[in-house]
Amino acid sequence: MVDPESIDRRDVLKGLGAAGVVSLAGCTGNGDGDGSSGGGQVIEWHAGGETGTYFPLSNEFKTVVDEETEFSLQVQSTGASVTNVGSLNEGEADFALIQNDIAFFAKNGESLDAFEGDPVEDLRGVATLYPETIHIVTRSDSGIESLSDLEGRSVNTGDLGSGTQINALQILESVAGLTPGDFNEQNSGFGDASDQLQNGDVDAA
Template structure:
């Protein structure tokens, strides 16, 4: 199955990050500044990257510059172009980018320089609406206004995949594109009927929304979930536990992808090994998604070749 992302929007999202990226260094000399591309400030990537920055700077001679970006799709472009040494991305986007497939804008454009470091935690698909929206299933989203995430982001890719599987094509809804924080504001203000976010629960933007607005999380379950899982091997079953968000008391079935750390083959083996060692020898200093990030599970769902430096650590 081929999923379509508008080329202009993709290039604008990915190229804009390249212009804005903070300069990094791949040489590996002590004291070098490493550029680490994260995601939007209201998601999970950004605060987790901040924790990694602290751990790396406390346990190595490297400084780390964390850059807020449009997340996965923008980040693979930054890695392939050498604008970042490390980035957080989704495992499905890593696979698409490396193999030049899955998304029209990546088709035939293999980013073979990208390398894996470690997988981290499930990134849960959230579909959030106002509680009184009358939207109880994905099928109810036809004809509505939906924020599918930043243009060119992994969130947008996943949203369009899931909507297509539910029988809702582009043109069957009014698509809006913005970061998680803006999407939450749009739901609260009634500017969109629903918003997709992809992140480890609890997602800060949804937590904030739920304190100001009664919300509903639309279930992705049953036969539809089975069809989504059959059509895309990178998705896995997931559940948002009841009580995660104010007013959502019951478990909500959904799907997830996997968050991972990636780098590129131009980064010195020593640098990657030292960064990997710092993080996974000090997982006790991680607060965000701490229950999931562990050396024993750090290669589960890894879709691309490991960087030699990461391989040296995990072996």
């Protein structure tokens, strides 16, 4: 961790801005970041699961920030959005990737049990990076044709405490009226969920 007062945010944002341009241009660095820190003053950066989007994207940020500023990002794999709010609130992270709806719930202390009546008032947004789309996938031979068909089935909703899990549960309840008691909820990252689906260990993810 670094002293927040010692961080020149203009330098960090210069690096993040460059990373954004690189990503938009389709040039994604060397792609072999492992989350370890390089030289310079280390900033703790919490991402998401290693097989999701947040972790590799964060390592692209790390490459640019390490090269373009006096800082180095220490990228940590985590359970993603809800977990990352807690990390920021506990002072375990300097920056983190969080879905904007989860950040809103945390800031206002509403909608989720983790935040209800306990707002994270010091939470601050730095930048919006990209829109996130929720995909619900099943096998062609599953017989599942609508969300209501997931009743009684095994469904991987994403890493426990991730924005993906929260959004999946919201969608299942609002569209199909299904709550976790109506299906067998499994929790893991994208890579494991894909393997489970392929092996027939879950019906949808």
